[in-house]
Amino acid sequence: MSRNYDHITGEIKYLMDSGHSCAEAIVLTVGKEVIDDYDPSMCRLATGFRGGIGACHDEVCGAISGGVMVIGAVYGRTDPKASTERSDALVNDLRRQFIERFGSTCCRDLYQGPISCTQIVQETALMLLRALEGSEK
Numbered sequence: 001m002s003r004n005y006d007h008i009t010g011e012i013k014y015l016m017d018s019g020h021s022c023a024e025a026i027v028l029t030v031g032k033e034v035i036d037d038y039d040p041s042m043c044r045l046a047t048g049f050r051g052g053i054g055a056c057h058d059e060v061c062g063a064i065s066g067g068v069m070v071i072g073a074v075y076g077r078t079d080p081k082a083s084t085e086r087s088d089a090l091v092n093d094l095r096r097q098f099i100e101r102f103g104s105t106c107c108r109d110l111y112q113g114p115i116s117c118t119q120i121v122q123e124t125a126l127m128l129l130r131a132l133e134g135s136e137k
Helices: 005-017 022-034 040-049 062-075 085-102 107-111 117-133
Strands: none
Touching (some): 005 022, 005 117, 022 062, 022 117, 062 085, 085 117
């Protein structure tokens, strides 16, 4: 499926400038693109993950947390006997790409770095979309 990446990155900038967090912006933009039964209220699940969990900046970047939530919404399970292989592979791939690009998943390391949060969220959204596009449902 062909996606308009410029539109997605523009929407992320708009959301971040409007006060949405990193995790919320991922769920609102990428979620809308890939989750079959997407509902904007899913954004509520992401709120507590902002700024490295509760805005403490000591934990994992909210862009990654939002990405993990989207992967879970697409490939997660409700049956504990169901496989987690696909979701685990996608989460680990996203994490690997993120570390290769930004050097860390820790919010504080990134927050104090040279790349803006908005740019990190935009690039993470594209990493996530490309990973999901490469995976069969």
